[in-house]
Amino acid sequence: MSQLEIRSVSHWFGGLQALRDVTFSTSDEILGLIGPNGAGKTTLFNVISGFIVPTRGEVLLNGKAIHRLRADQTIRLGLARTFQIVKPFATLTVEENVLAGLGTPYYPKAEALYKIYRTRENLEKIEQMLEKVHLSEYRFSPAAKLPIGLQRRLEIARALATHPKVLLLDEPAAGLVAQEAEELADLIRDLHSQGIHIILIEHNMRFAMNLCQRIVVLAQGEIIAEGVPAEIQNNEKVINAYLGQE
Ligand SMILES: Nc1ncnc2c1ncn2[C@@H]1O[C@H](COP(=O)(O)OP(=O)(O)OP(=O)(O)O)[C@@H](O)[C@H]1O
Numbered sequence: 001m002s003q004l005e006i007r008s009v010s011h012w013f014g015g016l017q018a019l020r021d022v023t024f025s026t027s028d029e030i031l032g033l034i035g036p037n038g039a040g041k042t043t044l045f046n047v048i049s050g051f052i053v054p055t056r057g058e059v060l061l062n063g064k065a066i067h068r069l070r071a072d073q074t075i076r077l078g079l080a081r082t083f084q085i086v087k088p089f090a091t092l093t094v095e096e097n098v099l100a101g102l103g104t105p106y107y108p109k110a111e112a113l114y115k116i117y118r119t120r121e122n123l124e125k126i127e128q129m130l131e132k133v134h135l136s137e138y139r140f141s142p143a144a145k146l147p148i149g150l151q152r153r154l155e156i157a158r159a160l161a162t163h164p165k166v167l168l169l170d171e172p173a174a175g176l177v178a179q180e181a182e183e184l185a186d187l188i189r190d191l192h193s194q195g196i197h198i199i200l201i202e203h204n205m206r207f208a209m210n211l212c213q214r215i216v217v218l219a220q221g222e223i224i225a226e227g228v229p230a231e232i233q234n235n236e237k238v239i240n241a242y243l244g245q246e
């Protein structure tokens with residue numbers, strides 16, 4: 001099982017310190033990362049997944065430093081993510097979106113997605129991914145036409161196509177109705193039971209508390225609490241951080 005270690009990570013955007021000496025490690029669990037708006041959650045995901053090189057500190061995946069690697073390099077090591085604002089390739093179909101995630105070395109032209117890479121083997125893999133996220137019936141629909149709940153599933157399918165060991169989900173339940181959120185929670189549990197280590201950012205407290213085995217709370221760039229959901233729910237610092245936001 002993969003282990004991810006965040007060691008003394010600090011990050012500044014000019015004069016603004018978005019992360020302050022963040023240290024924690026995680027393995028074989030569904031870990032929740034919560035905190036008020038602007039706490040630095042997405043910035044931390046950007047650091048872990050290679051979109052930002054932190055000003056200070058390091059990130060290790062199975063003992064290997066990854067904080068200076070580019071996003072495409074961290075993906076090859078088994079680290080995949082989804083985005084807070086869904087970013088499917090809008091004009092491509094659901095199938096083509098997943099095809100793009102399969103990690104072919106390069107795309108000589110856009111048509112490569114339609115012809116060269118549409119091999120039987122790839123199409124079978126896509127079928128499996130779409131089944132996993134229950135999107136098979138939308139295979140040939142343009143991604144932009146899907147409602148938000150299904151676009152979030154598509155993002156997960158595209159991330160799964162890279163065969164991640166660690167999957168980072170940035171607010172996967174945002175915009176979902178209760179029923180969709182429940183289905184998503186089942187899907188995430190399913191992925192975890194298949195050996196994928198999950199870290200998810202969430203604003204929906206009930207969703208995070210029901211799903212996550214452990215929770216790390218960030219406020220103003222700093223970890224203010226860490227523990228099992230029941231501990232976090234009653235933690236005074238956490239309650240104050242959220243009240244301060246109202
Ligand atoms: N590229 C950037 N340039 C400058 N400041 C940034 C940049 N990205 C984020 N910030 C700032 O860093 C801080 C942390 O932002 P971040 O997006 O990580 O918060 P968050 O916890 O994900 O918030 P939310 O819950 O609203 O998504 C905020 O003050 C934000 O304005």
Ligand SMILES: [Mg+2]
Pocket residue numbers: 041042043084
């Ligand atoms: Mg965010």
